[in-house]
Amino acid sequence: MAHKVCLIRGDGTGPELVAAVEHVIKAAKVDIEWIEVEAGLKCVEAGKPIVPDATIQKIKEVGVGLKAPMTTPIGKGSVSPNVTLRKRLDLYACVRPVRTLPGVPTPFDGLDIVIFRENTEDLYAQIEYMATERVAHSVKMISDFGCQRIIRAAFEYARKNGRKKVVGVHKANIMKIADGLFLRIFKEIAAEYPEIESWDNIIDNQCMQLVTKWKLYDVLVTLNLYGDIMSDLAAGMMGGLGVAPGANFGDKCALFEAVHGSAPKYTGMNKVNPTALLLSATLMLEHLGEKKARDDIEGALIATLKKGVKTYDLGGSATTSGFGEAIASELKA
Amino acid sequence: MPLGEASGPPQKGNRPMMNLHGVDVYLWHQGTPDVPKEYGAMRLLFISNRGTKVYPPPAPDMELLDWPRCRYLSDAEVTDADIDALVGHLTGLGWKWTKTQKLFRKDGVDQFSQPY
Numbered sequence: 001m002a003h004k005v006c007l008i009r010g011d012g013t014g015p016e017l018v019a020a021v022e023h024v025i026k027a028a029k030v031d032i033e034w035i036e037v038e039a040g041l042k043c044v045e046a047g048k049p050i051v052p053d054a055t056i057q058k059i060k061e062v063g064v065g066l067k068a069p070m071t072t073p074i075g076k077g078s079v080s081p082n083v084t085l086r087k088r089l090d091l092y093a094c095v096r097p098v099r100t101l102p103g104v105p106t107p108f109d110g111l112d113i114v115i116f117r118e119n120t121e122d123l124y125a126q127i128e129y130m131a132t133e134r135v136a137h138s139v140k141m142i143s144d145f146g147c148q149r150i151i152r153a154a155f156e157y158a159r160k161n162g163r164k165k166v167v168g169v170h171k172a173n174i175m176k177i178a179d180g181l182f183l184r185i186f187k188e189i190a191a192e193y194p195e196i197e198s199w200d201n202i203i204d205n206q207c208m209q210l211v212t213k214w215k216l217y218d219v220l221v222t223l224n225l226y227g228d229i230m231s232d233l234a235a236g237m238m239g240g241l242g243v244a245p246g247a248n249f250g251d252k253c254a255l256f257e258a259v260h261g262s263a264p265k266y267t268g269m270n271k272v273n274p275t276a277l278l279l280s281a282t283l284m285l286e287h288l289g290e291k292k293a294r295d296d297i298e299g300a301l302i303a304t305l306k307k308g309v310k311t312y313d314l315g316g317s318a319t320t321s322g323f324g325e326a327i328a329s330e331l332k333a
Numbered sequence: 334m335p336l337g338e339a340s341g342p343p344q345k346g347n348r349p350m351m352n353l354h355g356v357d358v359y360l361w362h363q364g365t366p367d368v369p370k371e372y373g374a375m376r377l378l379f380i381s382n383r384g385t386k387v388y389p390p391p392a393p394d395m396e397l398l399d400w401p402r403c404r405y406l407s408d409a410e411v412t413d414a415d416i417d418a419l420v421g422h423l424t425g426l427g428w429k430w431t432k433t434q435k436l437f438r439k440d441g442v443d444q445f446s447q448p449y
Binding site: 053057079088089124126129131132133252 | 394398
């Protein structure tokens with residue numbers, strides 16, 4: 001029976017990326033019934049919310065979604081479609097695996113880290129005011145509940161996937177109340193997993209250690225803003241946003257996405273690297289229990305990269321569709 | 334290197350003042366409170382929890398914490414006394430509030446963010 005998956009084709013280069021990924025998944029012979037749902041700029045232009053309620057309801061009903069990059073309109077009153085989806089679907093765990101890919105040279109050999117970023121609280125609650133004519137005020141909202149579930153998700157992931165270490169990342173030396181709450185709960189939950197080595201680091205130190213001692217780290221768990229910044233840093237270490245996958249998990253549904261933007265200036269040019277969305281799709285296949293297809297696609301991707309077939313961001317000249325076709329051909333070989 | 338020039342006196346000019354139009358009242362209450370839908374010129378625009386709108390429906394299927402935010406807003410300008418009266422009214426009804434934040438507009442533009 002086909003797996004049902006909601007599909008958001010995205011803005012800018014999103015539809016081109018989706019087409020390449022659909023082609024590869026088809027070549028991997030995974031039976032997926034794509035259910036297209038709308039979100040993004042087209043909705044705004046049609047006078048609808050950037051993520052219509054019908055889209056939220058459909059993803060809730062189906063339970064799984066794949067999302068291409070979308071554009072956040074700049075201007076007053078605009079909200080991010082990505083954050084809207086995470087918040088309204090309560091996708092509290094942003095999971096970003098970063099690892100060295102054969103064929104994508106970086107100075108960070110042996111990189112293999114999974115970052116768990118809390119996705120629904122912190123400054124991303126977007127509670128902001130001009131308090132006076134001269135003072136802007138953002139509310140950093142951290143709850144015990146929010147900390148507990150992301151920290152537990154990280155430890156559970158480590159336990160189930162044979163990961164040995166979990167590090168909690170914070171700035172509790174300065175934000176003693178908000179980050180102090182995260183740190184206290186991290187220590188409480190860590191005590192429930194004695195087989196997993198755990199300690200905590202301050203975010204600035206963690207960033208320095210990521211680029212100097214990356215092999216020390218295994219699973220990192222942190223708050224929303226630190227996770228946003230640290231996961232892009234780690235994506236750069238992996239080879240760039242063009243190859244960095246992402247997944248957002250809640251208790252009832254999961255949404256898989258490339259972490260880069262919609263690259264509107266390249267729209268229609270068949271140029272952007274589909275690897276990030278493809279690897280996000282392999283995370284989705286794993287979630288759906290299609291582990292062989294996941295392994296097959298990753299193997300075909302690596303074989304393609306090793307042959308030197310690369311898009312412009314990795315120093316090659318392959319097009320989006322051409323790169324997808326090359327991976328599909330490897331799958332058929 | 335001294336940077337006295339960078340932290341000179343605050344800029345002054347003919348910038349328009351912010352006008353008061355309402356208040357966000359944060360309650361200590363588990364769930365979505367059944368607070369008055371309007372008070373004076375202000376009406377209850379929404380209730381949010383963890384930054385996400387939970388009233389009016391549809392409410393997202395999410396865990397609610399004990400810190401809902403009730404936004405009361407008026408199209409017309411209101412006074413500090415109007416805000417005091419609203420907050421006092423909520424207290425009188427038995428609601429425990431933990432924080433309030435006045436809502437300003439400047440040149441008709443909201444000086445506050447919207448919920449998800």
